[in-house]
Amino acid sequence: DSGVTQTPKHLITATGQRVTLRCSPRSGDLSVYWYQQSLDQGLQFLIQYYNGEERAKGNILERFSAQQFPDLHSELNLSSLELGDSALYFCASSVGLAGVGHEQFFGPGTRLTVL
Amino acid sequence: GENVEQHPSTLSVQEGDSAVIKCTYSDSASNYFPWYKQELGKRPQLIIDIRSNVGEKKDQRIAVTLNKTAKHFSLHITETQPEDSAVYFCADLNYGGSQGNLIFGKGTKLSVKP
Secondary structure, eight states: OOSOEEEOSEEEEOTTOOEEEEEEOOTTOOEEEEEEEOTTOOOEEEEEEETTEEEEEOSOOTTEEEEEOTTSOEEEEEOSOOGGGOEEEEEEEESSSSBTTBOOEEOOOEEEEEO | OOOEEEEOSEEEEETTSOEEEEEEESOTTOOEEEEEEEOTTSOOEEEEEEETTOSEEEETTEEEEEETTTTEEEEEEOSOOGGGOEEEEEEEBOTTSSOOSOEEOOOEEEEEEO
């Protein structure tokens, strides 16, 4: 157990809908990262927050948004869902910015299925 | 933007043999290179990492080598065991730079046959 929690574990929804994925980082970690992992694909970085502020943006669609709250938990909002959004969404956290001495710890992931 | 290429995409070895996975990166300012292991249905977990001021690092059966001039780094697993079967991801980062996130390779699926 990495100490990073994600809810829900599984999510099944229909095209056009909106969902919210939640992540609680490890105690003391200020950075939260969101990744998308499609079938047979690698880890696509979406977005990073550090202490409540957006720090870096990757290949995140305009239909997707995220935020980090004062208690440091984060939510990833996915709207106007399409079949291609079906994937495993991981949250990771680190003490500071990723790098030396600041290992990223991954949560168990949320598996999103869009029908 | 930064790009990390990882090869091979799949690798099958016999138990006891060695496995080598290679990654190349494009940003010469990258200075941190972690490797993650992801077992089926589980989260990625850091198994070893290396800084740009080090050429090689070992941890039991796992080692990572870095060639800064050629901008590539490799994961070496010796005496492979069936439990080494997983997908391995390399990544790089410009620690301290404006890039705040890891860039991952596409992964290598390692199968160790008993």
